[in-house]
Amino acid sequence: MSAPRSFTFLVNPHSGGGAAPEAVVPVARLLRDAGASVDVTYSPGPRATDALVLAAVERGDVVVSVGGDGMVSHLAGAVSEAGGILGVLPAGRGNDFARMLGLPSEPAEIAEHFLHTAVREVDLLEWAPPGGPTRLVAGSVYSGIDARAAALVDRMRWTPQKLQYPVAAVRAIATYQPGRFRVSVDGQAQEYAAALVVVAGSAYYGKGMKVAPGAIVDDGLLDVIVVEAASRTALVRSFPKIYDGSHVELPEVTCLRGARIELNADGRTPLQVGGDGEPLGELPPLGAAPAVVQVRPGALRVIG
Incomplete structure (x- = not known):
């Protein structure tokens, strides 16, 4: 034995x-x-x-x-x-x-x-801002409403834990301004007026929100979810759909998949980016060198 x-x-x-x-x-x-x-x-x-x-x-x-x-x-x-x-x-x-x-x-x-x-091998995400150090992330990298919501959660002290993410998300929606994102997936670029962009190796974030229902942790690919700009009322109304992943059926949601994602964004203020609940800085503006998120296939051995 x-x-x-x-x-x-x-x-x-x-x-x-x-x-x-x-x-x-x-x-x-x-x-x-x-x-x-x-x-x-x-x-x-x-x-x-x-x-x-x-x-x-x-x-x-x-x-x-x-x-x-x-x-x-x-x-x-x-x-x-x-x-x-x-x-x-x-x-x-x-x-x-x-x-x-x-x-x-x-x-x-x-x-x-x-x-x-048994031990299994799962993918990690490599976050590489232009001119900055790389960082490995386990679940997802995101910018827009979700990055603002994550920052609000970090400042919550008296809100019950099970309510923190939903409350923060609604507050973030109430004050959001859409950004202009340039998203390149394996060299194919598109621009979006969007409320949020998520690059995911895992399906879940924000305490059980199934933001990328098609994501698989060991397929060597990243799922990109773009929620294009909509009214605040429409965003609040559709928010519950994110918990079961049915938001991806909405016409304003675009789902992409690839191994190397390049990101730029412009907004009224610099657009924050986060990863696994922690701040990662700001997305570089349109026209500048992009931030890169790429998959590291099978990079982590985990009991699971």
Whole structure:
């Protein structure tokens, strides 16, 4: 019989309103009871976390992300580049990457999953702004209403978690101005007056919104969803459709697919871009060198 897997849990203490440290305790106990080696460390910040990932991978540990999608996204890139294996213990507000992988949420099921589920290879997204450093993203990159909504969520302190994304989305719609986006998919370019553009490797974002229902995490392709400009009333009315993916049937929604996406955009103010719930900066204006999102097929080994 082979030895049990060993684990390094890296915990974002702020995820889920501070729920992440509490979530790790029963899972770590069950794994130790099963004979596994478990180390639990609270994330001390991105630079120090990269060093912890490298040390864990060199020991042969599975690196477990304990937090939300932002924590998963950062660790996914670090684990991928170190050649390790990632585990995900969902303990954030969104948990959309865990949702896409169909991961369990109860401690006993999570422990069983970590011990016995096979490792699979999934794609990552590489975000490369002109003149800036590249960043690996696990789920999606987006600009427009959704980037503004994500920024509003980050500032919410008293709104119940299950209401944060819907409330933020409605607030973002209420104040949005459409941008002019240039979207190039594998060299084929088109311009859109749009409310939002999403480049997705995973179907879900925003705590269960099925924004890219056709996305598959290991097909070597990215799904691009463009929601063209509409009235605020029309956007609010159609907003619930995004939860089951039926928004893609609306005439103002365009779905594209490719491996390399180039993005530029102009708006009344610079258009923000986000990835997995975290800000990534601004899209370069029309006429400038584009930002590039491209797929890295099978870049991440994950228990899932």
